[in-house]
Amino acid sequence: MTTTPPDFVPFALPDIGEEEIAEVVACLRSGWITTGPRAQQFEHDLAAFLGGGVEAVAVNSATAGLHLALEAAGISAGDEVIVPTLTFTATAEVVRYLGAHPRIVDVDAATMNLTAAAVDAAAGTATKAVVPVHMAGLACDMDALGAAAARHRLSVIEDAAHALPSEHAGKLVGTHGSTATVFSFYANKTITTGEGGAVVTADPAIAARCRTMRLHGIDRDAFARYAGSQSGWYYEVVAPGFKYNLTDLAAAIGLHQLRKLPRFQARREALARRYREAFADLPLTLPHAGAPGDRHAWHLFIVRLHDDAPLGRDAFIAAMAARGIACSVHFIPLHRHPYWRDAYGLTPAMFPNAEAIFRGTVSLPLFTRMTDADQERVIDAVRRLLR
Ligand SMILES: *Cc1c(COP(=O)(O)O)cnc(C)c1O
Numbered sequence: 001m002t003t004t005p006p007d008f009v010p011f012a013l014p015d016i017g018e019e020e021i022a023e024v025v026a027c028l029r030s031g032w033i034t035t036g037p038r039a040q041q042f043e044h045d046l047a048a049f050l051g052g053g054v055e056a057v058a059v060n061s062a063t064a065g066l067h068l069a070l071e072a073a074g075i076s077a078g079d080e081v082i083v084p085t086l087t088f089t090a091t092a093e094v095v096r097y098l099g100a101h102p103r104i105v106d107v108d109a110a111t112m113n114l115t116a117a118a119v120d121a122a123a124g125t126a127t128k129a130v131v132p133v134h135m136a137g138l139a140c141d142m143d144a145l146g147a148a149a150a151r152h153r154l155s156v157i158e159d160a161a162h163a164l165p166s167e168h169a170g171k172l173v174g175t176h177g178s179t180a181t182v183f184s185f186y187a188n189k190t191i192t193t194g195e196g197g198a199v200v201t202a203d204p205a206i207a208a209r210c211r212t213m214r215l216h217g218i219d220r221d222a223f224a225r226y227a228g229s230q231s232g233w234y235y236e237v238v239a240p241g242f243k244y245n246l247t248d249l250a251a252a253i254g255l256h257q258l259r260k261l262p263r264f265q266a267r268r269e270a271l272a273r274r275y276r277e278a279f280a281d282l283p284l285t286l287p288h289a290g291a292p293g294d295r296h297a298w299h300l301f302i303v304r305l306h307d308d309a310p311l312g313r314d315a316f317i318a319a320m321a322a323r324g325i326a327c328s329v330h331f332i333p334l335h336r337h338p339y340w341r342d343a344y345g346l347t348p349a350m351f352p353n354a355e356a357i358f359r360g361t362v363s364l365p366l367f368t369r370m371t372d373a374d375q376e377r378v379i380d381a382v383r384r385l386l387r
Contacts, residue, residue: 011326012188012365015257015368045259050175050200057210062197065198074128076100080100086334087331088161106350136300137163178201196246218237219235284303284306302361309386319381
């Protein structure tokens with residue numbers, strides 16, 4: 001039973017079909033429900049989808065993956081890691097897990113992404129890494145960021161939670177030669193495993209360290225141990241690791257989500273196209289769609305209401321909710337949250353672009369199960385409120 005009115009348009013919905021359901025049931029019946037053959041297959045399929053000689057390490061969240069990737073890159077207490085302010089707190093919190101400090105910087109006004117210039121301005125002697133975030137699914141300029149990172153000898157850990165299957169300069173995010181790229185399979189991301197994530201890298205040493213540390217610092221995973229050779233009971237602990245493995249139950253969902261990704265992407269692109277044409281004459285800034293050669297994953301469709309719009313952002317979201325349409329805000333910048341603000345003495349004046357973005361920013365519903373009729377309802381409401 002649901003109490004949601006039938007004409008309510010949610011902000012996002014997972015797109016789970018009979019294939020995922022049957023695979024989860026088969027997994028349950030198989031007797032192997034934690035990390036095993038399905039997680040291994042999912043890693044194989046994700047690496048094959050991305051290409052570029054990468055391998056994938058499946059984990060139980062992108063947050064876990066970011067933590068593992070930074071640890072594998074050697075980030076430790078007292079180090080500094082450059083992080084954009086316009087992101088989810090997970091991007092920065094993992095830096096604190098390691099006793100290191102995020103150096104929180106402003107983003108580009110048009111793309112909402114981290115720039116090479118910001119990296120050049122922020123990098124100091126303690127800076128060891130940078131974490132670009134591909135905001136909403138618009139790829140960062142990885143050529144420029146990679147060059148800036150090289151100038152300052154920084155590891156690059158991409159937060160690609162929004163960016164499957166984004167492309168920069170004709171190449172998928174995850175294949176640009178960074179230290180590691182981390183994807184999220186949280187419930188509302190472009191593909192989901194309920195909760196889940198993956199670290200992707202072309203560096204075998206980074207992959208090996210992530211594999212070890214995702215399961216207690218043990219040198220082999222449970223499947224290899226129990227289903228492997230005669231000495232399957234033997235293992236060695238080589239580090240105080242974490243419990244970050246992806247279960248086969250979750251991977252069972254991911255196997256089919258990944259196969260559906262091209263169809264999901266086509267639907268997201270069609271929804272984004274329709275929004276863009278429907279809002280072209282309104283007092284708002286449409287999301288940056290990417291340079292030629294880029295592909296936007298359209299995880300989010302973020303518009304920015306102009307200061308002269310008939311109503312402000314908060315009133316707009318309330319009015320949309322009153323019409324049965326759920327909107328959201330991505331993100332409240334890190335520098336506005338009490339912890340980050342107080343721990344690092346951050347003020348709004350340090351982040352003029354993120355402040356200007358935040359003032360008018362609204363994320364509209366965009367998900368693959370959204371019908372054309374759902375979208376026309378959203379468009380009609382937006383046009384009535386803003387025209
Ligand atoms: C969702 C998200 C994460 C965290 O992903 P989880 O899989 O939920 O840990 C990290 N960074 C950004 C930008 C996100 O949107």
